[in-house]
Amino acid sequence: MQQNELKAFIKENSYLIQEYINCVILKDIGTMSHNFFMRLVDNYFNKENKRISCDNLTPDTLVYFLLAEVLGEAKQAFPFFRKDTLTLDNIFKDAKVYFNHVKFTIEGDTFNIYLIQTKAGVSTLEEEIVKYTKQFPMKTSGLEEFIAKKSK
Secondary structure, eight states: HHHHHHHHHHHHHHHHHHHHIIIIISTTTOOOOHHHHHHHHHHHHSSSSSSGHHHHOOOHHHHHHHHHIIIIIOOGGGGGGGGTEEEOOOHHHHHOOSEEEEEEEEEEEEEEEEEETTTTTTOOSOOOEEEEEEEEEOOSHHHHHHHHHHHO
């Protein structure tokens, strides 16, 4: 999909895309608020140096790429994850380890979430220590079908 087509698709279906994210993609992980989803979309399309070209995106893989592109390098601090943004409650409960950052990546067809301990959180550490990793195969179909069902 070209960038303009993708923007139009998202604008027209934003609430259903966000519902799909929570019901299908994040169903066993957590939830994302609609306002936060729209902020990620705006941040992505306003970025000048995108690592991920819009030409490689489909509506189904968009959310994975948004998280990896916009949040991946930022290593958002743990307090960032709250009800009005993105919660990963089930992962946090599952991990049961100390960490102070979360990092998102895409490797092949897998979406990865890393819980990381860094020097900023523990002054004796010189580099990152990955405390917990969760991997999810990227769903590459289903969004348009979900939207069609919900639109009826």
